[in-house]
Amino acid sequence: MELGGVIEYGLFFLSFVGIYALLSLGLNLQWGLTGQFNIGIAGFFAVGAYTSAIVTTAPSPHHLGGFGAPLAVGLVLAMVLAGLVAVLVGLLTVRLRTDYLAIATIGIAEIIRLVLKNEEWLTNGVRGIPGIPRPFAETPGAGTLGQSDGVFLLVVVALILIVYLALEAARRSPWGRVLRAIRENEDGVRAAGKDIERFRLEAFVVGSMIMGLGGALFAHFVGFISPEAFTPEFATFLVWVMLIAGGSGNNKGAVLGALIIWLVWTGTEFLTSMAPPEYVTQAGALRLLMIGILVQVILLVRPDGLLPEETAERK
Amino acid sequence: MTDLLQLLVFGIVFGSILTLGAIGVSLIFGILRFAHFAHGDMMTVGAYFALIFVAQIGWPIYLALPAAMIGAALLAILIDQSVYRRLRRTAPVILLISSFGMALLLRAAVQLIWGTDNQVYQPGINVPYVVFDIRIKPDHLVIVGASVILVFAFHLFLKMTRMGKAMRAMSDNVDLARVSGIDSERVVIWTWVIGGALAAAAGVLLALDTRLNPQLGWNVLLPVFAATIVGGIGRVYGAIAGGMFIGIATELSTAVILPAYKPAVAFTLMVLVLILRPRGLVRGMN
Numbered sequence: 001m002e003l004g005g006v007i008e009y010g011l012f013f014l015s016f017v018g019i020y021a022l023l024s025l026g027l028n029l030q031w032g033l034t035g036q037f038n039i040g041i042a043g044f045f046a047v048g049a050y051t052s053a054i055v056t057t058a059p060s061p062h063h064l065g066g067f068g069a070p071l072a073v074g075l076v077l078a079m080v081l082a083g084l085v086a087v088l089v090g091l092l093t094v095r096l097r098t099d100y101l102a103i104a105t106i107g108i109a110e111i112i113r114l115v116l117k118n119e120e121w122l123t124n125g126v127r128g129i130p131g132i133p134r135p136f137a138e139t140p141g142a143g144t145l146g147q148s149d150g151v152f153l154l155v156v157v158a159l160i161l162i163v164y165l166a167l168e169a170a171r172r173s174p175w176g177r178v179l180r181a182i183r184e185n186e187d188g189v190r191a192a193g194k195d196i197e198r199f200r201l202e203a204f205v206v207g208s209m210i211m212g213l214g215g216a217l218f219a220h221f222v223g224f225i226s227p228e229a230f231t232p233e234f235a236t237f238l239v240w241v242m243l244i245a246g247g248s249g250n251n252k253g254a255v256l257g258a259l260i261i262w263l264v265w266t267g268t269e270f271l272t273s274m275a276p277p278e279y280v281t282q283a284g285a286l287r288l289l290m291i292g293i294l295v296q297v298i299l300l301v302r303p304d305g306l307l308p309e310e311t312a313e314r315k
Numbered sequence: 316m317t318d319l320l321q322l323l324v325f326g327i328v329f330g331s332i333l334t335l336g337a338i339g340v341s342l343i344f345g346i347l348r349f350a351h352f353a354h355g356d357m358m359t360v361g362a363y364f365a366l367i368f369v370a371q372i373g374w375p376i377y378l379a380l381p382a383a384m385i386g387a388a389l390l391a392i393l394i395d396q397s398v399y400r401r402l403r404r405t406a407p408v409i410l411l412i413s414s415f416g417m418a419l420l421l422r423a424a425v426q427l428i429w430g431t432d433n434q435v436y437q438p439g440i441n442v443p444y445v446v447f448d449i450r451i452k453p454d455h456l457v458i459v460g461a462s463v464i465l466v467f468a469f470h471l472f473l474k475m476t477r478m479g480k481a482m483r484a485m486s487d488n489v490d491l492a493r494v495s496g497i498d499s500e501r502v503v504i505w506t507w508v509i510g511g512a513l514a515a516a517a518g519v520l521l522a523l524d525t526r527l528n529p530q531l532g533w534n535v536l537l538p539v540f541a542a543t544i545v546g547g548i549g550r551v552y553g554a555i556a557g558g559m560f561i562g563i564a565t566e567l568s569t570a571v572i573l574p575a576y577k578p579a580v581a582f583t584l585m586v587l588v589l590i591l592r593p594r595g596l597v598r599g600m601n
Contacts, residue, residue: 037408039352039415092586098408099350099548100589103540107582110537118575237419240412285426292420296398299413303405 011149013266018156019218021258023239025163025251026210032248032309033176034203035183037098040089040105042235043112044208047085048078048215049225050116053129056220060131063124071135075216082212085112086205094197094204109232116227128226132219152221159217160255163210167251170206179203180249233288238265241295247305256307265291317448322566328455328524329538330562331462335517336535337542337554338469339510345486345549346506347403349410353394354514355536356421361387361515362522362531363429369436376436380461380519384512391511392504400503418533425529434527458520465516466555469509473551478505486549537578538565541585560584 023041030036052074057066085108093104116123123129135155170176178199181189190196219225229235238261246257268290272283279286298305336358343351365383368374374382394417402409443450473479478501484492485502493499517539518532525531538561546557561581568580 035408037411092590096589099344099411100544102352102411103350103537103544104586104589107537107540107578107585111576111579111582114576114579118573233419237415240415244412282427282430285423285431288419288423289427292416292423295416296413296420299409299416300398300401303409 008149011153013262015149015153015156015221017259017262018153018160019214019221020239020242020262021160021255022156022163022214022217023211023235024242024246024254024258025160025167026207026214027239027243028207028248028251028254029167029170029179029203029210030207032243032250032254033171033183034179034200035098036200036204036207037102038105038204038207039102039232039236039240040107040109041211041239042230042232043105043109044082044086044211045215045218045235046109046112046116046227046230047082048212049219049230050123050129050215051081051212052078052216053132053219053225054123056133057129057131060124060129062127063120063129064122066129071133071220074220075213078212078216079209082215083205083209086208087201089208090201090204094200106232106236109230109236113227113230116230123227126226126228128224128228129219130224132223132225134220134223156217159213163213164251164255171251175199175202238262238291241291241298243305244295244303245298245305247307247309249309250305250307253305253307253309257305260306261291264294319567319570320447321449322570323563324449324451324455326563326566327559328458328562329566330559331459332517332521332524332558333535333538333542333562334555334558335462335465335513335520336539337546337558338466338551339513339517340539340543341546341549341551341554342482342486342506343510344543345551346482346489346502347399347407347410348489349407349414350540350548351510352411352415352536353417353421354510354539355532355534356418356425357387357391357511357514358518358521358532358535359425359529360390360421360518360532361511362518362527363425364515365519365522366429366434366436366527376457376519376523377461379436380516383519384515387515387518388508388511391507391514395503395507418536422529422533429527429529431529436523436527454523458524461516461520465513469513469551472509478502482506486551534578537585538562538581541581544585545588 023045027038027041030038054063054065055067055069055077056071056074058068060066089105089108093101096104117126119125134152136151178189178194182196182199186196222229242257242261243254244257245261246255247253265287268287269283272286275283275286336354340351340354343349343354361383364386365376365379368379368382369376398413398417399410402413441452441454443452473483481492481497481502482505484495484497485499489499521535522531542557542561543554544557545560546553546555561584564584565577565580569577572580
């Protein structure tokens with residue numbers, strides 16, 4: 001019984017790590033490789049989550065849909081919609097400098113959150129969307145297996161593997177080399193005749209689609225989403241900490257960072273649960289404070305992260 | 316018509332608050348070359364500093380305001396010296412990440428110390444004056460008055476003092492300022508003093524207009540950035556025009572769209588300016 005509980009918790013824990021690993025991989029393509037500062041991760045995450053939720057839930061009078069479509073359709077549409085939003089944002093911002101892009105992305109994320117909160121016909125507002133199905137929950141003969149965290153984890157791991165291998169291939173390809181070159185020396189790449197704006201836009205859109213996929217998986221894992229789940233604290237900031245801690249520019253680092261920071265983050269929950277009961281309401285703030293301090297320490301002490309970008313091929 | 320004039324009053328009040336925040340963001344950008352994402356939460360901290368003096372010591376708000384400004388200036392120096400200063404040698408974008416983390420850190424600290432409930436400086440109803448059917452609260456006059464005085468004082472500082480001159484020089488051209496013998500570290504410290512103090516003032520005035528809560532400053536960070544960019548980032552006089560423009564435009568917009576989308580209006584204007592006039596609407600300091 002005891003062991004069963006531990007395994008169950010482990011599966012639950014790793015599922016979250018997997019979802020965050022996807023976000024972190026998406027950010028690594030944008031920031032780690034191309035040097036695009038996206039702090040609107042929460043926006044693309046939310047678009048993915050809501051799209052898949054609306055597409056796959058049973059029909060409901062409280063929000064658009066649901067259309068009861070299979071999960072795979074939900075995941076694909078989540079990526080498509082997150083990608084479309086990214087195209088819009090990208091076309092507007094692709095020429096802007098880093099600071100402006102940062103401000104623009106955080107603005108988009110906040111507007112998406114406002115829309116999710118206020119457009120009740122679309123999203124049921126703050127009351128959220130319940131009853132989002134798990135993978136294989138509807139498969140005949142699957143029984144209770146469809147509800148198990150183990151099956152979910154297998155789906156997530158499979159998707160991470162696909163995304164990881166694709167990103168690694170992209171990183172080594174001429175396309176990935178151009179992205180890194182843009183990050184290092186924009187003028188040089190322009191002089192070499194490359195269409196910088198197009199490469200940037202491609203990286204931004206693909207990265208955002210991966211974030212949308214992460215959002216969709218999040219929705220199917222927790223089963224209920226509301227605008228509260230997509231605050232900058234949890235959906236954007238933690239991902240940044242993960243990528244920086246793991247090593248930006250390195251896809252392995254992105255995944256490792258997700259694992260370690262999620263471990264730290266759940267560890268802080270454990271720590272604060274030992275605090276005296278009168279501080280229970282403050283526990284969330286205390287956890288954020290600890291993570292906030294952690295990121296400053298990482299930036300000061302080990303800015304390249306645990307697994308720095310492999311630079312051998314350049315030097 | 317009366318409705319629009321009423322919204323215009325709200326806009327001027329909101330604009331006065333935004334201006335104080337935008338001057339700091341613009342100044343910090345001009346001298347340190349990064350967008351300071353913790354500025355909104357610096358405003359929040361300043362507002363809560365004033366609450367200490369009002370609630371614990373019983374000072375009136377016009378004494379608590381300068382006290383909070385001093386407190387926030389000291390905090391800004393502390394943050395700069397303990398964290399930002401060490402990151403300054405690396406790329407400015409690292410400072411951006413760090414300040415984003417600092418924003419969360421400050422907000423978490425506020426929640427931890429003061430809790431998450433809404434609070435006010437002075438309970439009770441602020442009975443409005445009614446002039447030609449337009450309602451103006453006494454607090455509104457305090458907000459606009461304080462903002463005008465602070466902006467004017469800042470203008471005198473920039474124009475009349477050696478430090479003000481050094482700041483303008485560094486904002487124009489860092490390297491040139493350095494070789495001409497300006498002590499850049501001292502200028503940086505003064506940048507944080509002014510940025511932090513004005514942020515605190517903006518926070519106190521915003522809390523006076525609405526309520527104190529840990530999200531207070533974060534919620535207006537976007538309009539503050541919009542004001543900075545509309546005014547031309549790095550140009551402090553532009554920030555005044557930008558603050559008023561964004562403040563009035565967002566309030567007037569509520570005549571036609573849901574008030575919940577106010578931040579979206581500021582953002583849309585900002586994006587339009589970025590696309591059409593990337594160097595800002597008005598010519599300013601540089």
